[in-house]
Every structure is written in C-alpha cells, then in structure tokens.
Amino acid sequence: MIVHEGIEENLRFLILEVRKQVEKTRKFLARPSRKLLDSVRAKDDYIDNLKSIIQRKCFKHAVRDTKLQQAEIDLLKAIEIVAVNLERVADFSENIIGQAGYVIDHDVLDVYDFDPMLEVVIRALDAVADAVFQQDVQVALSVCRAEDELDRLYAQVFHRVLDDMKAGGEPQSLVTVLFIYRYLERMGDSLLNMGEAVISAAMGERIKIDRFWALEDSLDNANLDEMKENLRNVALRPMGETKSGCRISSVQNEKTGGRAVIFKEGKLGKLLDEKRSIEQWHELVPGLAPRIHSFHHQGENGSILFEYLPGRTFEEIIMRQEVPRIESALSDICAVLQEVWTRTRDDKPVPAGFMKQMRARLGDVYQLHPSFRQEAWHVDGLRFNALEDLVEQAFALEEKYLRPPFSVFIHGDFNIDNILYDAEQKAVHFIDLHRSRFTDYL
Structure with missing residues (x-):
C-alpha cells in the first residue's frame, strides 16, 4: 500500500x-x-x-x-x-x-x-x-x-x-x-x-493482543486452517457489543472469500453460560441456535467462534418499515415460538422470580429514575407504601402464590435485536443466549 x-x-x-x-x-x-x-x-x-x-x-x-x-x-x-x-x-x-x-x-x-x-x-x-x-x-x-x-x-x-x-x-x-x-x-x-x-x-478492527491470541486459538481449535494460515488476509468487522460487555465481530478471509464466522469475546462466566445454553438448544430444538465452531478461554476471559447465520435481526426488519416483510417475519417467529413452547413444555413448575430480579436491580432503577425513591406517604388517612415496600410485598406474594402450572425453555433475553430472520429461507434463529433456561414462558 x-x-x-x-x-x-x-x-x-x-x-x-x-x-x-x-x-x-x-x-x-x-x-x-x-x-x-x-x-x-x-x-x-x-x-x-x-x-x-x-x-x-x-x-x-x-x-x-x-x-x-x-x-x-x-x-x-x-x-x-x-x-x-x-x-x-x-x-x-x-x-x-x-x-x-x-x-x-x-x-x-x-x-x-x-x-x-x-x-x-x-x-x-x-x-x-x-x-x-x-x-x-x-x-x-x-x-x-x-x-x-x-x-x-x-x-x-x-x-x-x-x-x-x-x-x-x-x-x-x-x-x-x-x-x-x-x-x-x-x-x-x-x-x-x-x-x-x-x-x-x-x-480492519481495533484489536488488543489478548483478543488476537484468543482469535488465533479459536481458529486453530475450529480447524479453519485457511484462515489461521493466512491471518494477513483475515478481516475483522465489528458487529456490536452486548450489554454484558462482550465484543462481536465477523471474521472472513478477504482474499479467498468463503463464508464468514462470528467471533465473540468477553468475560468467561457469560460465555460459558452461553455455550451451555446453545448446547441445550441444539438438544431441544436443533437448528434454532448457531453452531459453535470452537470455544477458548484464558484466565477470566473467553471466546466463542460461531457459524455465520444469514438474515437480518427483527429490529432491522422493523426499522426498514417494509410491512409485508414484517408480517412474514412475525408470523414465522410466532410459529417457531409455538413449536418451542410445545416441544420443551415441562409440567414441573419453575418460578420466574420476577420480583427477585426487580429487587436486585432496584439500585440501578434509582440511578436512572431518582424520583422513584420516595418514603411512604398518607393522603386523608390512606397509606401509600414506598417502592421498596411494594417490591417486598410483591416478592412475598409471588413466592407464595404465583407458581406457573408448567415451564418452557426460554430465550432469556428475547429482544428484537436477538432474533435473526432469513426471509429467503423463512428461517428464524436465536442469538445471545447466555440467559436461556426453563421457566415461566411469560
């Protein structure tokens, strides 16, 4: 050059x-x-x-x-x-x-x-x-x-x-x-x-040496010799960062072309959870989650090399405002969900723990909405409890009475940017699966 x-x-x-x-x-x-x-x-x-x-x-x-x-x-x-x-x-x-x-x-x-x-x-x-x-x-x-x-x-x-x-x-x-x-x-x-x-x-992307070693080892473990032997021709393209801090990139040999793979790197605990969840998804509903080419860990960090899944996120489809494609995607997503819930239904109830999550995140809620932090107050003799008291009361009620009659295997972070849809194949895929588990489908 x-x-x-x-x-x-x-x-x-x-x-x-x-x-x-x-x-x-x-x-x-x-x-x-x-x-x-x-x-x-x-x-x-x-x-x-x-x-x-x-x-x-x-x-x-x-x-x-x-x-x-x-x-x-x-x-x-x-x-x-x-x-x-x-x-x-x-x-x-x-x-x-x-x-x-x-x-x-x-x-x-x-x-x-x-x-x-x-x-x-x-x-x-x-x-x-x-x-x-x-x-x-x-x-x-x-x-x-x-x-x-x-x-x-x-x-x-x-x-x-x-x-x-x-x-x-x-x-x-x-x-x-x-x-x-x-x-x-x-x-x-x-x-x-x-x-x-x-x-x-x-x-093609800012990369620290530890992340490079992780990528090299991941390519080696995946037996992707064409990429590993020609790292000079391998291009990384950033694809975003998860809320948990994991960095995601596509990896492709630009000289020879070929199909890209996805490289995800971050904290070991999160990636171990995702690896286990994906393996469970493959057992329960094959083809819905991406295949794992390799998993690598060193110290407190880890990395996963996934197959590249074609299509767009449901979020991208909605933002393009193409109504027929949105309707088609939504129909296929709903069909997949019905299949997942039917296939993975377990009559053993597993409490979702909604209020337990709320209690754990109350500090973050107050940071974003400080006006929510209020003492209990009275109006004409009627007591209005503080938010902390309401959460504790709801927690006790949920623990005692709100037991779902059955459980299903859920995505765990079912946002529209974690659903991939391939319009040509009418295929739905789930990504970012480290929170998947059996629980209340709601």
Whole structure:
C-alpha cells in the first residue's frame, strides 16, 4: 500500500532516530559521559517535531483525500499511533539517562546488566518498519512479544534488587537502578501499542493482543486452517457489543472469500453460560441456535467462534418499515415460538422470580429514575407504601402464590435485536443466549 505525503520516509527517519537514542542509552549505561548525555537531550525536540509532522500529515491525508479506502485510513491511524509511541520510547531513553545521575555507588551500573532488555527493544524497533509498510501480522506479533519478554526480564531484576537492598546495598543507587529498569519495561508497553496498531490496521478492527491470541486459538481449535494460515488476509468487522460487555465481530478471509464466522469475546462466566445454553438448544430444538465452531478461554476471559447465520435481526426488519416483510417475519417467529413452547413444555413448575430480579436491580432503577425513591406517604388517612415496600410485598406474594402450572425453555433475553430472520429461507434463529433456561414462558 502506497503512503503519500512523504509519511513513509518521515516514519523511517523517526524509527532510525529513536533507535539511535536507545543505542546511546546503552553506551551511556556502560560508560556514562557528559557528551552522550548532551547528545541524547539534543535530539529530544527533533524527535518530537518529527512525530508532530507525521501526525499532521496523517490527519491531513485522511481528511483531504476523499478517495481513500478504509484500509488506507486504518493504515494512517496505525502510523500515527506508531509515531506517538516511538516518541515515548525516545522520552524513556532520556529519562533513563537522567535517572543515572542519582546513582551514588557507580559500581552498581557495572553489577547490573541492562543489555538484555535494551537488545529486546532494539530488535523490536528494527522490525517496526516492515510490520507497518508490509502490513505483516507475523512481524507485528514479534514487536508485540517484546513486551512479554521485557516484563519477564523486569520481574527477574525486580526481585534481585529487593534482595540486594535487604543485604545492605546502597538504597538510593538500587532504587535508581530499579527506576531505570522500569523505564525499559515501559518501552515494552509502547512497543506493544505499535504492534497492536499494525495488527488492527491489517485486520480492519481495533484489536488488543489478548483478543488476537484468543482469535488465533479459536481458529486453530475450529480447524479453519485457511484462515489461521493466512491471518494477513483475515478481516475483522465489528458487529456490536452486548450489554454484558462482550465484543462481536465477523471474521472472513478477504482474499479467498468463503463464508464468514462470528467471533465473540468477553468475560468467561457469560460465555460459558452461553455455550451451555446453545448446547441445550441444539438438544431441544436443533437448528434454532448457531453452531459453535470452537470455544477458548484464558484466565477470566473467553471466546466463542460461531457459524455465520444469514438474515437480518427483527429490529432491522422493523426499522426498514417494509410491512409485508414484517408480517412474514412475525408470523414465522410466532410459529417457531409455538413449536418451542410445545416441544420443551415441562409440567414441573419453575418460578420466574420476577420480583427477585426487580429487587436486585432496584439500585440501578434509582440511578436512572431518582424520583422513584420516595418514603411512604398518607393522603386523608390512606397509606401509600414506598417502592421498596411494594417490591417486598410483591416478592412475598409471588413466592407464595404465583407458581406457573408448567415451564418452557426460554430465550432469556428475547429482544428484537436477538432474533435473526432469513426471509429467503423463512428461517428464524436465536442469538445471545447466555440467559436461556426453563421457566415461566411469560
């Protein structure tokens, strides 16, 4: 992809200058000198100006050139993010040299080896240009991995410094050494930002590295080799975010085409609930819920790769105001509901717990409608209870008397944006199913 306005040349110069700053920092830590100190500080304004030039050109190019494709705009955004983070790396280099002036016991700079972390930074900087201008996801990943490596090295040094302090080492010098290593570790954060920016531009959606690993593992577990082996050609397209905070994207190999899949990522608990619910839907009413290609979890987060279901949400159909299509969709949805309720009916009553839900959400209700929070009051001797009292009374009545005679398997979040309708196939599908359960059909 061609980058106009001299942006590529400017960014390559910026990478070169920042690399020089890191190299000078390495030399300074090995043998401190006033000459190196002045040389690093003298380049600060130049690097800052070069970053500003790149930012200005990117913004100007994005605004003025109306013929730019979205992929070109995404690349300009990535270049701007890379430039900002390169300047931060240069600032950290200057911070490190400034910190060295607080060292009292200069032998400490010989005892601690800063080279391993500096080498990781330099190696990553050398990969930035290829990652950006070739939009090479694998090279961008190598830049991202520098952050993990720097974190690992910093953790080792951190414990060593603490041990040396306990052993009676000179405190000010050791604290200063720790600050120096901390600045090197923060360079890793900037490198991670650069790598993520390039990956996001290549894939068409802002993506953090943890989410990328989850996607890669999900594709691997789903045996979708064509996508996994050609991640450079895989495009992510945002499809929204659920109320529970899950992010949803379509995933497709743009070069070869083929059918897309849906990637959903969020908190593990919610996605485990959805996985179990979908599996239950497949047992009870096959074909109504999407098929799961793979499920992946790491720590507190999880991800699901679904089949892509054709059609529109019922909400979209209504908003288009095409009455015949609305009537057709509504008729088919009602028929599906009747089938679901008939097929899943269980004579065992399961209380819905409406007032239990209301009681749990009363705090949120008051935040949105503060006028609802009122004390009980009297009118001509007649008492009107406060909302909390009414909820408690209704809760007691529901628990004691309101038992449904039977239960059915419900969607659980049956909003019109969670119903898909394929007009060509006259097919109805349910999505976002983490609250599905047997309960009162009302």
